[in-house]
Amino acid sequence: MKRIFFERPYRFVTIPIMAAAFLGLISLAVMQLWNNLLPQILHVSAITFWQAMGIFVLSKILFGFGRGGGRFGGGAPWMNKRMVERFKNMTPEERMRFKERFKDQMCRGRGRGGWDQYEWPETEGPRAKDEQAD
Template identity: 65%
Template sequence: MKKVFYERPYRFIFIPLAVAAILSLVSFIVMQLWNNLLPDILHVGVITFWQAMGIFVLCKILFGFGKGGRHGWGGGAPWMRRHMEQRFRNMSPEEQEKFKAKMRDRMCNWEGRGPDFGRFGRQWNDFKNEPEQENKDQ
């Protein structure tokens, strides 16, 4: 048996209880919002706690569980974008090409699908010119 079970056995009890409590709280909130808003607006029936839990779980399965702010160059916090731009500017040309090749492999060459295809249509060197353009405007 692993040492983990002996060091912190409380987490194997606490974590499932915390997950159940959060799921119950969210289901209760979904039920209350549904029952207080939708019957008057859309003329639908009221739902029970278990139906609200089912709707919540179904939505999580269909629409995902959320992955935070890491969605390519355009997603996430603005400070992260500035940080990545600064890193890219400080790379040598060989490192830039290596980085571009690695990103192309990760994104399955999505950059060739057109400028309107999500965040991946952005050209690599566009942001190199952005600070210069901002300085010219000022």
């Protein structure tokens, strides 16, 4: 089956319409939740659809647009570099212990969930080179 709505020139019409519909549905959900919960809980006034859309957009600007980064949530770039450096300095035995502990923590109660596809750095660290020299 052809995906005619996402091919040229239809994608320039379909994608903005779908984005506007999604934003409208989210704004409607925010408005309904606000108007049905917060006036009774916090004694605030009800809001309109446009105010709900503004609250949603503002929250996305302030708190981010989703989970970015790599396979496990990305994280700060300086942490990734630090982790790679730490992994390079481990002996093969330390690497295996680390992988086992990491696997236990990441897969607790969820099964393996793609664990085997995580790419560990395979570079030789200074410790491994020193042990080879002995």
